[in-house]
Amino acid sequence: MLRKVLQTLCVVAIALGAMALAHDFHDVLNGEPHCGTPVISERDADQVDQIVARFKSIICNNAEPGTVRICEDVHVRATKFDPITIPVNWHVFYDSATGGGMNVTTEMIDHQTDIMNEDFAGLNPGGPGGYHSTSFRFEVANVNFVDHSNWFHNMIAREKIYKKQLANSTDTHLNMYVGEMRGGVLGMCYFAFMYPADSHMHGCLIHHSSMVGGGQTNYDNGQTCTHEVGHHIGLYHVWQAKCSERSDRVEDTPPQKTNSRGCPSPVPESCTPGLYDNIHNFMDYSDDICRWEFSAGQSQRADEIITVFHPGYLSHAERSAIRVAADRAGLADAWAEAGRFQSRFAAREAEWTQFL
Numbered sequence: 001m002l003r004k005v006l007q008t009l010c011v012v013a014i015a016l017g018a019m020a021l022a023h024d025f026h027d028v029l030n031g032e033p034h035c036g037t038p039v040i041s042e043r044d045a046d047q048v049d050q051i052v053a054r055f056k057s058i059i060c061n062n063a064e065p066g067t068v069r070i071c072e073d074v075h076v077r078a079t080k081f082d083p084i085t086i087p088v089n090w091h092v093f094y095d096s097a098t099g100g101g102m103n104v105t106t107e108m109i110d111h112q113t114d115i116m117n118e119d120f121a122g123l124n125p126g127g128p129g130g131y132h133s134t135s136f137r138f139e140v141a142n143v144n145f146v147d148h149s150n151w152f153h154n155m156i157a158r159e160k161i162y163k164k165q166l167a168n169s170t171d172t173h174l175n176m177y178v179g180e181m182r183g184g185v186l187g188m189c190y191f192a193f194m195y196p197a198d199s200h201m202h203g204c205l206i207h208h209s210s211m212v213g214g215g216q217t218n219y220d221n222g223q224t225c226t227h228e229v230g231h232h233i234g235l236y237h238v239w240q241a242k243c244s245e246r247s248d249r250v251e252d253t254p255p256q257k258t259n260s261r262g263c264p265s266p267v268p269e270s271c272t273p274g275l276y277d278n279i280h281n282f283m284d285y286s287d288d289i290c291r292w293e294f295s296a297g298q299s300q301r302a303d304e305i306i307t308v309f310h311p312g313y314l315s316h317a318e319r320s321a322i323r324v325a326a327d328r329a330g331l332a333d334a335w336a337e338a339g340r341f342q343s344r345f346a347a348r349e350a351e352w353t354q355f356l
């Protein structure tokens with residue numbers, strides 16, 4: 001009898017789990033600096049991982065050695081392949097009536113781009129150094145200053161309206177929107193798998209105060225952009241599934257109970273003694289000066305998510321190598337399954353954006 005009751009409670013607990021996660025950042029973090037990226041269910045996360053595994057198995061069994069990044073060991077990728085340099089279209093909102101957002105300059109955007117390039121190349125100057133270099137680099141393609149009080153003040157509430165008008169080449173370019181968000185949200189970004197690659201909804205929102213030099217206490221050294229772009233390329237928060245074994249779907253980041261703050265010392269072992277929280281990882285909430293690395297496992301995951309769900313960032317050579325491999329496997333379109341998932345996911349957006 002007791003077992004039966006416990007089983008029932010478990011099922012209810014699991015069903016409520018996804019909702020509870022999504023509630024967390026509003027009920028608990030409202031007012032405190034935090035990231036507004038929607039939390040996805042474990043079921044959706046499983047499907048994403050299964051699609052990646054199938055893609056890898058088909059393509060890597062048929063590709064010419066050395067032509068497809070995700071088929072090579074993550075530690076040798078950087079020597080065999082050029083970085084994936086993503087051109088960025090920046091849209092900077094400001095309010096000329098009040099002066100809000102007007103201290104975001106092209107110099108600040110250049111500086112912010114340098115910081116992202118350091119962070120993604122494993123060259124953040126904090127900590128002991130020697131961090132893993134990811135495949136990703138960034139360059140400024142275009143900077144667009146937009147005088148619009150409503151969009152500036154309500155970046156989340158108005159995002160559908162201005163993205164439809166302003167989003168520029170989302171399949172090949174990352175779009176970054178700078179302005180204000182309420183309730184302590186410093187940034188948010190959709191995962192590459194949430195919308196079709198060419199959807200105008202892609203792109204990250206960044207609070208101007210957390211751009212480098214923007215004035216946000218503890219969060220204006222530029223790591224908010226690094227963190228949000230990390231979401232876009234497929235990385236979850238390091239505490240995504242709390243102490244569950246699958247945590248953030250990355251092998252080398254230990255499970256972590258919840259987000260960190262400040263720069264805790266000693267480093268907490270919140271789930272298992274001996275497994276240290278990821279306080280120095282860009283996908284945690286520690287102060288900017290405390291965050292300095294992506295792990296090799298995160299780097300590998302990001303390559304996979306982008307190759308499968310956002311191939312417009314890849315070189316022509318790599319995309320054609322993937323097409324050749326798919327053709328050998330008798331597959332008409334390597335990206336068809338991913339594309340169908342993205343369309344289905346986007347169609348359910350009302351469900352997963354309800355807490356925004």
Ligand SMILES: *[C@@H]1O[C@H](CO)[C@@H](O)[C@H](O)[C@H]1NC(C)=O
Nearest residue numbers: 087089141142144168169173
């Ligand atoms: C779109 O971006 C390109 C460069 O990435 C730029 O040359 C072009 O002016 C932009 N178009 C609009 C409408 O902003």
Ligand SMILES: *[C@@H]1O[C@H](CO)[C@@H](O)[C@H](O)[C@H]1NC(C)=O
Nearest residue numbers: 103104209212213214215216
């Ligand atoms: C921009 O404005 C904010 C708020 O007034 C201020 O805290 C911050 O230091 C300013 N940043 C720059 C670079 O002037």
